[in-house]
Amino acid sequence: MTEPKTRRRGAELEQAILDAAWDELNEVGYAALTIESVAARAATSKPVIYRRWPGRAELVLAAWGRNRPPVTYATDTGGLRSDLISLFSRIARRAEGMVSEAIAGVMGEAFRHPEVADLLRDRLRTAPLANWVQEIVDRAADRGELTQVAVPKRAARAPLDLVRNETMMYGGPVSDETIAELVDDVYLPLLRGLGS
Amino acid sequence: MTEPKTRRRGAELEQAILDAAWDELNEVGYAALTIESVAARAATSKPVIYRRWPGRAELVLAAWGRNRPPVTYATDTGGLRSDLISLFSRIARRAEGMVSEAIAGVMGEAFRHPEVADLLRDRLRTAPLANWVQEIVDRAADRGELTQVAVPKRAARAPLDLVRNETMMYGGPVSDETIAELVDDVYLPLLRGLGS
DNA sequence: CCCATAAGAAACGCAACGTATCTTAAAGGT
DNA sequence: ACCTTTAAGATACGTTGCGTTTCTTATGGG
Numbered sequence: 389m390t391e392p393k394t395r396r397r398g399a400e401l402e403q404a405i406l407d408a409a410w411d412e413l414n415e416v417g418y419a420a421l422t423i424e425s426v427a428a429r430a431a432t433s434k435p436v437i438y439r440r441w442p443g444r445a446e447l448v449l450a451a452w453g454r455n456r457p458p459v460t461y462a463t464d465t466g467g468l469r470s471d472l473i474s475l476f477s478r479i480a481r482r483a484e485g486m487v488s489e490a491i492a493g494v495m496g497e498a499f500r501h502p503e504v505a506d507l508l509r510d511r512l513r514t515a516p517l518a519n520w521v522q523e524i525v526d527r528a529a530d531r532g533e534l535t536q537v538a539v540p541k542r543a544a545r546a547p548l549d550l551v552r553n554e555t556m557m558y559g560g561p562v563s564d565e566t567i568a569e570l571v572d573d574v575y576l577p578l579l580r581g582l583g584s
Numbered sequence: 585m586t587e588p589k590t591r592r593r594g595a596e597l598e599q600a601i602l603d604a605a606w607d608e609l610n611e612v613g614y615a616a617l618t619i620e621s622v623a624a625r626a627a628t629s630k631p632v633i634y635r636r637w638p639g640r641a642e643l644v645l646a647a648w649g650r651n652r653p654p655v656t657y658a659t660d661t662g663g664l665r666s667d668l669i670s671l672f673s674r675i676a677r678r679a680e681g682m683v684s685e686a687i688a689g690v691m692g693e694a695f696r697h698p699e700v701a702d703l704l705r706d707r708l709r710t711a712p713l714a715n716w717v718q719e720i721v722d723r724a725a726d727r728g729e730l731t732q733v734a735v736p737k738r739a740a741r742a743p744l745d746l747v748r749n750e751t752m753m754y755g756g757p758v759s760d761e762t763i764a765e766l767v768d769d770v771y772l773p774l775l776r777g778l779g780s
Numbered sequence: 781c782c783c784a785t786a787a788g789a790a791a792c793g794c795a796a797c798g799t800a801t802c803t804t805a806a807a808g809g810t
Numbered sequence: 811a812c813c814t815t816t817a818a819g820a821t822a823c824g825t826t827g828c829g830t831t832t833c834t835t836a837t838g839g840g
Binding site: 417418419420488489492493495496497498499500505509512540541542543546549550552553554556557558559569570573574576577578579580581582584 | 613614615616684685688689691692693694695696701705708736737738739742745746748749750752753754755765766769770772773774775776777778780
């Protein structure tokens with residue numbers, strides 16, 4: 389029991405720890421995740437983990453970094469509204485995959501450790517979002533659904549911000565109804581208003 | 585030292601505890617706030633606190649409930665844009681007074697305790713917001729700045745959601761520049777778009 | 781084959797948890 | 811004025827996880 393026979397090292401060991409952290413995160417959640425539980429699960433010991441990451445937040449961010457879903461591209465669905473519904477759904481699904489309880493937990497620590505805050509912000513940002521929105525708008529303009537317009541950065545970020553807010557406030561997955569409201573009552577009017 | 589002479593009871597004692605919790609929250613933050621530290625500060629003992637609140641989150645929410653700034657009304661500044669700037673600033677200032685580190689902390693626990701989540705949501709909601717937005721829009725319509733329109737609930741909530749997102753993501757106070765962007769690049773276009 | 785490196789085991793003191801026990805001050809009814 | 815009920819406050823308990831230190835020993839590179 390005290391070490392079967394093989395002693396892992398370097399990358400292999402690191403991956404095993406991150407897998408253990410990820411499993412633990414999904415099974416018991418961030419609040420109940422302890423360094424000791426991860427160490428036990430990975431069949432290693434605390435110092436091994438502390439040698440690599442300064443604390444729980446960083447460990448979880450690292451684990452999450454290896455397991456988050458890839459960013460997918462916004463396809464042309466043939467209409468502005470359906471393009472937006474598709475975009476918002478994609479964002480929402482991605483946000484859900486991020487285990488919002490963990491985000492909230494890490495956030496709590498982020499305030500005390502600015503490095504963690506920066507790390508977290510990087511993770512929550514979806515870099516190509518602005519381009520996607522602009523592409524959707526361009527296509528809509530080609531179809532005559534909107535007047536051609538450059539979407540300001542703030543406006544391009546809004547879908548992500550609105551979905552994130554929804555996820556953080558209500559925990560669970562974002563309903564189709566909510567997505568429809570965000571598109572119909574907020575984002576579509578916004579895009580239309582940009583053109584006037 | 586072991587009890588000067590007077591022993592507080594009921595409401596008086598409760599208030600003393602909540603004051604202590606509030607002070608502690610502002611001085612050391614949520615992460616470092618412990619039941620023991622609050623008990624010490626209030627010059628009482630742990631059981632007294634546990635008899636009243638089940639845990640840290642509830643205690644902090646209670647303390648916060650007694651100390652949050654009153655909701656103030658949106659005055660007529662004479663123009664749509666300045667009305668909105670004023671509204672967003674008000675929301676932002678209120679959000680800052682709420683010690684976002686504490687919100688994040690409570691949020692982390694909220695996921696494991698649905699009652700806490702409900703409590704927290706109540707606290708973060710600003711009930712009369714929809715009316716304020718509608719009033720601002722009505723006034724703007726009277727001035728001829730917008731066409732008269734009923735603002736959907738989602739759209740009316742957006743200012744709060746956007747500011748909250750900003751506060752949670754960046755911690756510190758929301759800059760005037762950010763507020764201007766939110767108004768000029770997001771909310772003004774949105775309101776204009778609702779009218780078309 | 782040897783040796784520098786790092787894995788793993790074990791134990792440390794510390795802090796805070798949440799609970800249980802007991803004494804005693806305060807409030808209120810008669 | 812007394813006596814009963816209520817709850818405040820002190821104290822101590824076992825528990826858990828922290829983050830660190832110390833030491834042994836397996837492993838892989840040279």
